[in-house]
Amino acid sequence: MPFEVTILGCSAAIPTSSRNPSAQLVNLLGRFFLIDCGEGTQVQLRRNNFKIQKINYICISHLHGDHYLGLFGLLSTMSLLNRKKELIIFAPKGLSKILDLHFKLSYSVLSYKLKIVELVSGEKTKIFEDDALELYSFPLKHRIPCWGFKLIEKKQPRKMLKNIINKYDIPFDLINSIKLGQDFTANNGEVIPNEKLTTSSHIPRSYAYCSDTKYFEKLPHYIKNVDILYHESTFHSLLSNRAVSTFHSTSQDAANVALKGNVKTLLLGHFSSRYKDLDLLKHDAEKIFKNVEIAMEGKTWKIKKYFLDEINY
Ligand SMILES: [Zn+2]
Numbered sequence: 658m659p660f661e662v663t664i665l666g667c668s669a670a671i672p673t674s675s676r677n678p679s680a681q682l683v684n685l686l687g688r689f690f691l692i693d694c695g696e697g698t699q700v701q702l703r704r705n706n707f708k709i710q711k712i713n714y715i716c717i718s719h720l721h722g723d724h725y726l727g728l729f730g731l732l733s734t735m736s737l738l739n740r741k742k743e744l745i746i747f748a749p750k751g752l753s754k755i756l757d758l759h760f761k762l763s764y765s766v767l768s769y770k771l772k773i774v775e776l777v778s779g780e781k782t783k784i785f786e787d788d789a790l791e792l793y794s795f796p797l798k799h800r801i802p803c804w805g806f807k808l809i810e811k812k813q814p815r816k817m818l819k820n821i822i823n824k825y826d827i828p829f830d831l832i833n834s835i836k837l838g839q840d841f842t843a844n845n846g847e848v849i850p851n852e853k854l855t856t857s858s859h860i861p862r863s864y865a866y867c868s869d870t871k872y873f874e875k876l877p878h879y880i881k882n883v884d885i886l887y888h889e890s891t892f893h894s895l896l897s898n899r900a901v902s903t904f905h906s907t908s909q910d911a912a913n914v915a916l917k918g919n920v921k922t923l924l925l926g927h928f929s930s931r932y933k934d935l936d937l938l939k940h941d942a943e944k945i946f947k948n949v950e951i952a953m954e955g956k957t958w959k960i961k962k963y964f965l966d967e968i969n970y
C-alpha cells in the first residue's frame with residue numbers, strides 16, 4: 658500500500674514561471690492529505706491528473722498567503738462539482754473567520770460540510786488518527802503562528818508465513834491472535850512459537866513537513882527518525898542573516914535538522930525566487946547531511962518499506 662508525497666508547489670512567497678507556492682499531496686494508504694494550499698493548487702492537482710474530490714483532509718501550516726490562498730478556489734470547485742463528503746481542514750485560528758467572510762460576501766453556500774479543526778499551540782500534538790495512521794502537528798518559529806506536520810503509519814500486524822496455516826492446520830479463528838504475536842498449540846500438544854508462524858511487518862513509515870521556520874533546537878526532536886523530511890530552504894547559507902531576520906531557514910539549517918533528527922532523506926523546498934539553479938542549495942546542505950534531494954513540482958516520492966532485519970538503512 659502506498660505512502661507517497663507529490664510536490665505541487667515549492668516556491669517561497671513569490672511564485673516564478675516554473676515554481677508555484679507551497680502545496681503537496683500525501684497519499685497514505687489511500688487517504689489523501691493536502692498539505693498547504695498556495696495559490697494555483699487546484700490547477701496543479703489537475704496537471705497531475707488528480708481528482709480533487711478524493712482529498713480527505715487539508716493541513717494549513719500558517720496564514721501567510723503563499724500557504725493558503727489557493728483554498729478559496731479549491732473549496733469552491735469542490736462545491737461546484739457537488740461534493741457531498743465532509744472535508745476536514747486542520748488550520749491555525751483565524752482561518753474560519755477568513756473563510757466565513759469570503760463565503761458570506763460572495764453569497765456562497767458549499768454543497769458539503771466543512772469542518773475546521775484549530776491547531777493548538779504548545780508541544781507536538783496528535784490531531785488526528787484512524788485505524789491506519791496518526792497525524793501530529795508541532796510548533797515552528799516563524800513571524801506568525803506556524804505549525805509543521807508529521808504523518809506516521811500505525812504498526813501493522815505480523816504476516817503469516819506461506820503455507821503455514823495448512824502445515825499446522827491452524828483454525829481460522831486463531832489467525833488474528835497469531836498475527837498479533839501469540840504462539841500456537843498444535844493438536845499433539847506441541848507449542849509452535851510465533852516466530853515460526855509469522856514474519857514481522859515493515860517498520861511504520863513516516864513523513865514530516867517543516868513549513869516556514871527559523872532553526873531552533875527543539876525542531877529535530879519533533880521530526881525524529883522520519884523517512885522523508887520536507888524542510889523549507891528559502892536561502893543559501895550565504896544569506897543566513899537574512900534567514901534569521903525573516904524567520905526562515907537556510908539549506909544548512911535544514912540539513913542540521915535532518916542530521917540531528919536522524920532522518921533518512923531530506924527534501925528541500927520553499928525556495929526563494931532569486932535561485933534559478935537549485936543545485937546550489939543542494940550542495941550547500943550536503944556539506945552537513947548526505948542524503949539531500951530537491952523538491953520538484955509534479956514529482957512523487959514513494960516512501961520505501963524497511964524491515965527490522967534490514968540493518969543498512
Ligand atoms: Zn512561505
Ligand SMILES: [Zn+2]
Binds near residue numbers: 869
Ligand atoms: Zn510564512
